[in-house]
Amino acid sequence: MNRLHRRLRRILDDIRQGRHLEAYIVFAVGLVLFVLGLLNRVDGQDLLPFTVAALSLLVFRTATPPDPAPASPEEVLRERQDLGPLRALLERADDLRVYGPTAINVLASAEDLRRLVLQRGGTARFVVLEPSPAALAQAAVQLDNNLDLAPALHSSLGALRRLDQYEGFGWRRLPFNPGFSLLIVNGDRTDGTVVVEFHGFGDDTINTRMHLVLERRSSPHWYEYWLRRFEAVWEAALPEPSGVPEPSADGAPPARPEPPVNGVGPGSLAR
Known part of the structure; x- marks a missing residue:
């Protein structure tokens, strides 16, 4: 309907x-x-x-085929339930890129991600929030009231560390939340999809957020724009320093070694 x-x-x-x-x-x-x-x-x-x-x-x-008509707002602005099951996206994904404060909704399907993407020779890059008190406090104001941010992030970090052993997988941590999440499937292909989820202010639930769905063929300019935003997030984020203990689920900061000089460390994406 x-x-x-x-x-x-x-x-x-x-x-x-x-x-x-x-x-x-x-x-x-x-x-x-x-x-x-x-x-x-x-x-x-x-x-x-x-x-x-x-x-x-x-x-x-x-x-003489006409130029493709610009998509109407109803076609690109969606609610989360309009996007369908995540598995359907993973089944066609050779290249997956995700930024989310916890990315818990994707990493909850870590087994599908491993089997449908990584073990078929695909690549996946994730960026999540740095589990520091300042980053958690800032993001908590933006996100919905039903999200237990620190425990969700703790669970995601565990899933990311387990996936890090697979070729084609990489992940980093961002010290602040930019106010949006990104999910990109096959970003460099003509049939790629970009989903932008905008974080509101004190949303009641995650389902009330606006989701922008872009395809390269219908909106090449903004499609490329959001591809570049993910790469900017990736460059601003840092790999996990070696020897860092697991953060506690209550959000207490773990003891950390000194960060790399000038914020530069080795990447963890294995191509």
């Missing part, structure tokens, strides 16, 4: 903005003639000129 509603809204937007009017006119006239034919109000001779005109239009539009 939602898909039909979006399709009808798209048709109305096309008509209001003068897009594809000839196709809609031919369709409307053809529908009227079809109904009249069923009622025996027109015969085959009356339908011949319309048939020739419709075929001519079809050949013309096939030879």
Whole structure:
């Protein structure tokens, strides 16, 4: 029903903005003639000129395809439940890139990620929040009230460390939350998808957040923009220093060694 509603809204937007009017006119006239034919109000001779005109239009539009129409807001702005199961995305993912304060909704399916992406030769890069008191306090203000941030991040860090043994996997930690999450599937391919989840302010639940779904073919400019935002997040984040103990689930900071000089350390992405 939602898909039909979006399709009808798209048709109305096309008509209001003068897009594809000839196709809609031919369709409307053809529908009227079809109904009249069923009622025996027109015969085959009356339908011949319309048939020739419709075929001519079809050949013309096939030879000169129009530029893709910009997607309507209803097509790119979604709720979380509109995105479907994560497994469906992982099944077609050769390249997965994720930033989330905890990324717990993706890492809860770590077994699917390992089996459907990494063991098939794919790559995955994750960035999550640094489990410091300052970072946790800042992110807690932005995120919904139902999220136990420190325990969720603690669980995600454990999953990331277990996945780090697989070739093609890498992860880093960001010392602040930029106010959005990113999930990118096959980012460099023509059929890639970028999902941007905007963090509100004191949301009641995660399902109330706005999700922006972009495809390269329909919005190449903003698709590339958000690809670059992930790379900026990746460059700003740091690999986990060696020898760092597990953080406690209550958010208490673990003892840490001195950070690398100038914030530069070895990367953990194995290609």
